[in-house]
Amino acid sequence: MILIAGGTGTLGTEVVHLLTARGLEVRILTRDPARAEHERGDLVEIVSGDVQDARAVERAVAGTQTVISAIQGFGGIDPAGPQAVDRQGNTNLIRAAKEGETDHFILVSIQGAAPDHPMELFRMKHLAEEELKASGLTWTIIRPTAYMETWATLIGEPLLKSGRTRIFGRGNNPINFVSAHDVARFVELAVVDPAMRGEVVEVGGPENLTMEQFAQTFEAVSGKAGKVSYVPLPMMRLMSVLMRPINPTLARQIHAGVVMDTHDSSFDPSETIRRYPQVPLTSLAEVVRRDYVAPMTE
């Protein structure tokens, strides 16, 4: 049995599909079982719980040989924050795995996780990585760059639906984007290939794109031009501070926008491609065709 915490997310949903397609049994941990109900089947169990609740985590981990952490407290529904989810939630999962029968822990971290990163999410992922490495468990750490599918919903989808989109900042900083479907293939590989144990796998996509180029790819592939507006950086900096006491989630997201617009977020995927030729990397144009253009013509 494989536990997947975060099995309802953008990445986790794909991981569930890949593992069950191999005939492997998975257990999804979610705060809201209704979100995963459509996945229930012979190979899929659903358990209710919050990763902040150590008892619920122990119950979810019981009897599993592999634990996959694909959680994050950053975006999504009602985020509790990186400190609560990416740090404490992972601590609870690692502890329960150590005390149980788990023999392999796969942590989905983030490319660039470091103790001095300007974003809390990256600092909390770093702490989770360190804790896992020191735990005595057999581990694999996957460190992906930004997901195309996540940013597609924020930048590309509004362009296709309303003919307008908004870029946070200047939009001219090159960022590496990877498809969550490709990241899921790496997680699948980590489950089935013993050679991945003890490895920190840096996973990037084939292109470094600015947010402007990201939006332009949607326009080019869909054949629909739209209007792009820009939220000025100084306003974002101010808002991220002013919003902190009122709406910390929004403040965090605006701050993330500032960091993504100013911090080096590029990545050279050539080493990933060389080491893992079995996972071809998908371009943004292919993702736009697959997720947006093809469904419109079906």
Ligand SMILES: NC(=O)c1ccc[n+]([C@@H]2O[C@H](COP(=O)([O-])OP(=O)(O)OC[C@H]3O[C@@H](n4cnc5c(N)ncnc54)[C@H](OP(=O)(O)O)[C@@H]3O)[C@@H](O)[C@H]2O)c1
């Ligand atoms: N999105 C990106 O650009 C990106 C880039 C690099 C790395 N990553 C990493 O990749 C992994 C997956 O990201 P994603 O974008 O696919 O995630 P997502 O779509 O935002 O989904 C987050 C997942 O975390 C679960 N979760 C959040 N808080 C929880 C809590 N308190 N208790 C239990 N579960 C909780 C959610 O489950 P429920 O809501 O069902 O409870 C959901 O399945 C994460 O580790 C993330 O940090 C993401």
